[in-house]
Amino acid sequence: MAQSGRLDYRSRVLPTWCPGCGYFSIAEGLTSAFTGLGLANENVVIVSGIGCASRFPFFVEAYGFHTLHGRALPVATGIKVTNEDLCVVVVGGDGDGFAIGGGHIPHVARRNVDITYLLFDNGIYGLTKGQTSPTSSLGFMTSTSPYENHDQPLNPLLMVLSYGATWVGQSYAGKPHHLAEMIRMAIEHKGFSYLHIISPCVTFDKTDRTYQNLDVTVRDLPEDHDPTDRMQAMQQAVKVSRPALGLYYVEQRPTLSNELDDIAKKARASGSSPRVA
Ligand SMILES: Cc1ncc(C[n+]2csc(CCOP(=O)(O)OP(=O)(O)O)c2C)c(N)n1
Ligand code: SF4
Numbered sequence: 001m002a003q004s005g006r007l008d009y010r011s012r013v014l015p016t017w018c019p020g021c022g023y024f025s026i027a028e029g030l031t032s033a034f035t036g037l038g039l040a041n042e043n044v045v046i047v048s049g050i051g052c053a054s055r056f057p058f059f060v061e062a063y064g065f066h067t068l069h070g071r072a073l074p075v076a077t078g079i080k081v082t083n084e085d086l087c088v089v090v091v092g093g094d095g096d097g098f099a100i101g102g103g104h105i106p107h108v109a110r111r112n113v114d115i116t117y118l119l120f121d122n123g124i125y126g127l128t129k130g131q132t133s134p135t136s137s138l139g140f141m142t143s144t145s146p147y148e149n150h151d152q153p154l155n156p157l158l159m160v161l162s163y164g165a166t167w168v169g170q171s172y173a174g175k176p177h178h179l180a181e182m183i184r185m186a187i188e189h190k191g192f193s194y195l196h197i198i199s200p201c202v203t204f205d206k207t208d209r210t211y212q213n214l215d216v217t218v219r220d221l222p223e224d225h226d227p228t229d230r231m232q233a234m235q236q237a238v239k240v241s242r243p244a245l246g247l248y249y250v251e252q253r254p255t256l257s258n259e260l261d262d263i264a265k266k267a268r269a270s271g272s273s274p275r276v277a
Contacts, residue, residue, distance in 0.1 A: 006031035009041065011061045017052060022173030022199030026120060027059055029171075029179035030089070034062075036184050037087075044087045047076040049096035052126040052201075056091045070101025077113045077256070084257050087187060088115040094135040095125045098154055102134070109163035112191045114255040118183065119156060119194065120173075122201035123209050130204030140208050157237035160194045161230060161249055167193035168233060168249040172218050173200065174211050178245060185247065191255050198243060214243075221246035 009031040017023045034044065044062035048054035050069035057064025063086075067075045072090045080088045097105065097119050108115065124142065125131040131144040135156065140149040160168055167189040171182040179197065186193035198218070200209050221244045226232050233249035254262075 006035045009034045009061050011059055013058045015059045018203045020202040025173040025176045029183045032180040033184040039087055045079055047072045047090045049092045051093040051096045053093035053120040070096055073104040073108045076115045080115050081257050090117045094121045095133045098134045106163040109160055109165040109192050111256045112166055114191055116186045116193045120197050120199045122199050124201050124204050126201045137208050157196055161234050165194045166191035166251045169247045170196045170245050172198045172245055174214055218243050218245055
């Protein structure tokens with residue numbers, strides 16, 4: 001297929017999301033990023049779990065793997081270590097990633113698997129019609145919190161920073177140009193890149209994470225923010241009432257595939273014959 005523009009990455013399947021859902025912006029952002037990077041469709045794999053967010057692979061003209069709820073990251077790890085040449089992008093919601101799938105994130109981060117994880121955070125379970133999620137705000141009312149949410153929300157940025165992710169950023173579906181640029185940067189990073197995308201669920205959240213509220217609460221990271229300083233990044237991540245957009249943290253270190261190559265070399269030198277991907 002000719003690489004003339006972002007439409008080359010849109011599949012013939014039209015998105016089934018509700019009109020106004022923040023996910024449309026993310027689809028635009030990802031296809032713009034692919035165009036900017038000049039990636040061939042056949043070298044891209046989109047991996048997802050289950051949720052509205054996880055419908056994503058159907059709408060992108062590339063390889064796709066719609067896996068099980070919460071299990072996209074281990075599948076993506078297998079794909080990447082088996083074929084290093086592929087650009088592997090994992091997409092999913094806050095429920096998929098930080099509830100049922102929460103046990104996988106620390107391990108892709110600490111092992112620095114060379115994949116990009118786009119986490120669409122709408123603070124709710126959209127697909128199952130609006131239950132609280134691990135990132136729902138305190139006081140948020142849903143079908144599962146009719147007397148307001150009393151559970152302290154997780155702080156995903158702080159978590160991935162402490163897990164050892166080598167690229168951590170945040171963007172917002174209401175800022176499509178910023179989003180496209182951040183996705184491009186995340187994909188370009190060699191190692192595990194985590195992009196937290198704040199995205200309104202316009203159908204089941206009419207009061208909290210709305211475009212109206214977010215437009216006035218999001219801010220840019222301070223100009224003097226040093227993205228090589230993990231502590232500075234954590235200090236920004238705890239300021240949850242004014243979410244900062246931009247590159248929080250970046251570092252370079254060997255990826256899981258580099259480490260596997262090293263293990264294989266050592267094993268060969270020792271005379272044994274390891275079975276590696
Ligand atoms: C094992 C299993 N448990 C529960 C479900 C039901 N379920 C489907 S999607 C989902 C959560 C979706 O929320 P999120 O990941 O935040 O994505 P969104 O729909 O908001 O994009 C749940 C609980 C399921 N499909 N499989
Ligand atoms: S239910 Fe919410 S998250 Fe799902 S498509 Fe509709 S607006 Fe988007």
